[in-house]
Amino acid sequence: MLSIASRALKSSTFKPVLGSISAIRTKVTLPDLPYSYDALEPYISAEIMEIHHKKHHQTYVTNYNAAEEKLEKSFQANELTEQLRLQNALKFNGGGHINHSLFWKNLAPHGQGSATPSGNLAEAINKQFGSFEEFQQQFNAAAVGVQGSGWAWLGYNKQAKRLEIATTSNQDPLLHLTPLLGVDVWEHAYYLQYKNVRPDYMKAIWNVINWETVAERLTKAQ
Structure with a gap:
């Protein structure tokens, strides 16, 4: 997505390019899950997965597309105030779409693939955290500690060439690291099954992590 400054400049100074901006803008769409809604049971219920995917993720997609359409119109009308007002909606809903699109791929039915990291990923985890168990403890502590x-x-820090655990608020995407594994700790991801006990949800979710996807993302990041 073009920055506010660059797009505002295009809309106010280079009117002829508006047609090209409109032509290249594409709507985001809800991705299909790579498994059925009940595939992660008993760790994540089919009801949670269906509502999470078809309701929550779909809402982010719908609202992002609506905000993008309004933003395009604001550039055509040269309404800078409206352009700035829409940035929060774009960040929240766009982040929700990006985060969830990765989240679905970070999950897999229990027993599909390896139960723990292997190869280069396992070596990187052991090097940075001492052991897989220690990594899990630190990750869970960070997840449970997210306020709200x-x-x-x-994530992978390309400059330092190391793995790091991080948290983001609301639907903010991970920007300072290359995301390898993301776990949604909004209550809509677990409340119907685990109520308000986030630690139970975090304990269960390790049974359905797709370590192959995480390893592939690490290889690309390196």
């Missing part, structure tokens, strides 16, 4: 709604992440 947000995400817990395992």
Whole structure:
């Protein structure tokens, strides 16, 4: 997405390019899950997965597309105030779409693939955290410690060439690290099954993590 400054400049100074901006803008769409809604049971219920995917993620997609359409019109009308007002909606809903699109791929039915990291990923985890168990403890502590709604992440720091645990609030995407594993700790991700006991949800979710996807993302990041 073009920055506010660059798009505002285009709309106010280079009117002829508006047609090209409109032509390249594409709507985001709700991705299909790579498994059925009940595939993660008993750790995450089919009811949670269906509502989470078809209701919550779909809402982020719908609202992001609506905000993008309004933003395009504001550039055509040269309404800078409206352009600035829409940034929060774009960040929240766009982040919700990005985060969830990764989240679905970070999950897999229990027994599909390896139960724990292997190969290069396992070596990187052991190097940075001492052991897989210690990594899990630190990750869970970070996830449980998120105030309100947000995400817990395992990311790769390209500059330092190391793994790091991080958290983000609300639907903020992980920007300072390359995201490898993201766990949604909004209550809508677990409340119907685990009530307000986030630690129980975090304990259960390790049974359905897709370590192959995490390893592939690490390889690309490196």
